[in-house]
Amino acid sequence: MASQPHTVKWGIMATGGIAQTFTKDLLTNPASREVSDVAHKLVAVASSSSKDSATSFLSKVNAPDGVKAYGSYAELVADPEVEIVYVATPHSHHFQNTMLALEAGKNVLCEKAFTVTASQARKLVETAKAKNLFLMEAVWTRYFPLSIKIRELVQSGVIGPVYRVIADNSFGNDGPNGTLTLPDENRMVNPDLAGGALLDLGIYSLTWLMQILYHCQPEAVKEKPNVVGAINKYTTGADETTTFIVQFPKHNSMGIGMTTLRIATDVDGQNTAGPAIKIQGPLGEIQVMGPAYKPLQYKIIKKDAPGKVEVVDCPVPEDKERSWGHGMFWEADECARCLRDGRKESATLPWEESITIMEVMESVLKQGDVKYPDLITTDVYDPKSPLNTGNQ
Numbered sequence: 469m470a471s472q473p474h475t476v477k478w479g480i481m482a483t484g485g486i487a488q489t490f491t492k493d494l495l496t497n498p499a500s501r502e503v504s505d506v507a508h509k510l511v512a513v514a515s516s517s518s519k520d521s522a523t524s525f526l527s528k529v530n531a532p533d534g535v536k537a538y539g540s541y542a543e544l545v546a547d548p549e550v551e552i553v554y555v556a557t558p559h560s561h562h563f564q565n566t567m568l569a570l571e572a573g574k575n576v577l578c579e580k581a582f583t584v585t586a587s588q589a590r591k592l593v594e595t596a597k598a599k600n601l602f603l604m605e606a607v608w609t610r611y612f613p614l615s616i617k618i619r620e621l622v623q624s625g626v627i628g629p630v631y632r633v634i635a636d637n638s639f640g641n642d643g644p645n646g647t648l649t650l651p652d653e654n655r656m657v658n659p660d661l662a663g664g665a666l667l668d669l670g671i672y673s674l675t676w677l678m679q680i681l682y683h684c685q686p687e688a689v690k691e692k693p694n695v696v697g698a699i700n701k702y703t704t705g706a707d708e709t710t711t712f713i714v715q716f717p718k719h720n721s722m723g724i725g726m727t728t729l730r731i732a733t734d735v736d737g738q739n740t741a742g743p744a745i746k747i748q749g750p751l752g753e754i755q756v757m758g759p760a761y762k763p764l765q766y767k768i769i770k771k772d773a774p775g776k777v778e779v780v781d782c783p784v785p786e787d788k789e790r791s792w793g794h795g796m797f798w799e800a801d802e803c804a805r806c807l808r809d810g811r812k813e814s815a816t817l818p819w820e821e822s823i824t825i826m827e828v829m830e831s832v833l834k835q836g837d838v839k840y841p842d843l844i845t846t847d848v849y850d851p852k853s854p855l856n857t858g859n860q
Contacts (some may be wrong), residue, residue: 614780744758
């Protein structure tokens with residue numbers, strides 16, 4: 469007789485679009501993606517603004533009966549039934565919100581970007597370590613079977629040593645007279661919410677550079693990158709177009725990452741413009757068709773097979789009963805396995821790597837003279853911060 473799956477009890481912090489997408493994935497049947505060793509149970513949801521907002525959220529995701537709705541984050545992290553908290557707030561709030569959960573003794577899956585500064589990321593890791601809690605940055609793309617397969621291909625040497633990776637994740641929001649179609653208060657361009665192309669979109673370009681050029685390095689010769697960044701700022705002070713280079717001199721490799729709010733990576737929505745990511749070695753090239761955050765196909769082109777292209781499709785499985793499947797369930801499954809096995813960090817995105825990624829982004833933002841308010845850059849935890857209480 470097969471053993472029962474290890475079931476993890478989740479609390480959802482925030483009720484916006486990303487929280488809805490994740491929660492709907494959490495509620496899908498693991499069997500629809502051929503997973504039988506772990507399962508998920510939705511226990512509670514919290515809004516910082518009102519209990520009504522949390523109740524409305526439960527209806528939007530078609531949650532089962534019995535899930536609790538809270539009108540504050542403090543109530544959520546105090547719930548003894550909640551085993552792990554998914555922090556789905558704007559990245560401006562991640563440090564304070566994640567600390568709130570960790571200080572309450574809760575394991576945490578925190579949305580990307582992990583924090584606003586590298587110092588905040590270090591503080592989260594120190595706290596998780598001191599309290600013996602699980603903590604992971606929710607870079608969902610890393611857990612796609614497609615990403616896992618591509619990392620395996622790279623490490624197998626199928627295209628030889630990777631010398632260069634080029635990655636772009638951009639959305640076309642250009643409007644008339646040089647203004648963006650986004651209002652200034654939109655989280656994408658609002659400095660109070662750590663807005664800007666890099667932390668929201670460019671992190672996916674960086675994800676591809678780092679998971680190939682950094683993560684795949686042997687531990688014994690792990691090398692952090694040199695970073696060069698260039699930024700064009702929007703009228704709000706947030707970055708609107710950002711390009712960065714990560715260089716690994718000892719490994720003779722380099723990554724070029726791009727992001728902008730002005731033009732789209734995929735101009736016609738059909739990938740006609742080509743791959744969003746190019747992974748290049750002397751024996752060939754792996755091309756990943758975009759979007760960078762949710763790739764569904766990759767191609768292998770070999771130097772010794774001119775004119776031939778191996779095309780591999782990797783669709784996201786759908787739970788037919790719920791008519792849903794976005795791809796965020798794979799990172800949730802990773803959390804469940806780590807909790808089951810007593811691991812405090814994921815080998816696919818270790819704490820040290822999340823800190824390094826924040827160091828890269830912090831360097832790029834500094835080089836581009838992008839500044840954020842003290843309220844969202846401080847690394848001093850304040851349980852009564854307006855970022856925790858919603859009283860802004």
